[in-house]
Amino acid sequence: MVVHRIIPSRISRLKDPLTRFKPLKTLTTSSSPAPESEPSSSSSSSSSSSDSDSFLVEKICFSLKQGNSNVRNHLIRLNPLAVVEVLYRFRNDLSLGQRFVDQLGFNFPNFKHTSLSLSAMIHILVRSGRLSDAQSCVLRMIRRSGVSRVEIVNSLVSTYSNCGSNDSVFDLLIRTFVQARKLREAYEAFTLLRSKGYTVSIDACNALIGSLVRIGWVELAWGVYQEISRSGVGFMEEAFELMNAMPSKGFSPGVYTYNTVINGLCKHGKYERAKEVFVEMLRSGLSPDSTTYRSLLMEACKKGDAVETENIFSDMRSRDIVPDLVCFSSMMSLFTRSGNLDKALMYFNSVKEAGLIPDNVIYTILIQGYCRKGHLSEAFRVWDEMISKSIKPTVMICNSMIKGYCRSGNASDGESFLEKMILEGFVPDCISYNTLIYGFVKEENMSKAFGLVKKMEEKKQGGLVPDVFTYNSILHGFCRQNQMKEAEVVLRKMIERGVNPDRSTYTSLINGFVSQDNLTEAFRFHDEMLQRGFSPDDKF
């Protein structure tokens, strides 16, 4: 059985840099270092490499090479420039470089580093593969007050070759900025590095682009993207290399980057730009995947552009990319919104042809489409099919059916439907009742409407609280029947109950008074509406 002893080099490999850089009480000698005995940059600051400094550097290097693990006595007189000097000496011996860094951090956690000394340590740690330790140095560097991005980048760059470093140091810098949510800084550092001819890996760029896109700084993300694509061959080579290196992951970094940018541009309504990037993607020889197409397709749907949507869709099919349920539901929603139910039904059938199983959202959209037009029998056909596939009707679907009854002028059948569903265990919500209430109001059946308001408040029906939609429906009903006194009572009641009137409330009131030729009252409510911060309806 082997007993492992804890030796200094083991301590130095402890994962958490903070514990390592903190002096351990049990290990520090009784003569703990007084603050004034700690090395400081001010003590011998002026000369960059005085004779005493270079002598000190020699002594430290010698001691470390001899395997003398405790060079604490020498380190006491150390200044940041000497740190840099020592690390330059060890550029070809990473284990000694690490030992020095660890000794320094272990004995003097409060050493007053400069950007240069931290940079040198970062290079050594990155080369040694100790990324989390390197990252804590980066954090230390970027958190030092009054340090500009230019200084940070310059420090890393000026110590770069003497430390025998490589560009993955810059990846770490960018990633650290990104993780610290300092995206402006990350972007500036990226730009600076690129202007100096250094590269940042595709991965780090993607992390930056993704974060920029997420907070809406699509312009900056676009800038990073352009810089990547402008740098051309090198980057693309790297992309393809990576792609070949990890086929098991199943995605290509090039496609990934484009998808991030395209999706971000779509999300922020910059569809035309997204299309430009898409074209650029095709030109660079990459194949768009379902994510690429979904971003474009969904944005085209949201815009209500049916022609564009169908172009994207057929383009996608021509590449044998199978659209998923989200693509289909987006398209069906587009066509039901514009009243083109034939098209919606066509895509509903395509769902099955594509080998997908329609879910409740797909059924909702189709049922809703029919119900909005009052085509109850079609809606029921779809409903029956849904039930036969053992998909349970959701509140939303039931509400759509209620809407369908009301649209076809049959609010009381809608109420029967609701009651039947309640018996089957369905739990209605405010929208269920509000839809029905508005249906009765349109049929000028105010007593039924009132009855439902009472009903929705009953505990056994769910104990729902009437909201602004409920009150607006009732108030609207009174206004249409020229019962303006009653309408005002409703207004007062809703305010009293803490439900704020909205633009629709005032529109009903104003319209009611106008149709009675009572312009004084109409203007009074018009002013009140403006006072409450609602802009007037287009009608005025």
Place this chain on the structure above:
DNA sequence: ATAGGGTTAG
């Protein structure tokens, strides 16, 4: 340690 979601009321 990297992108990504669809459906309801006046």
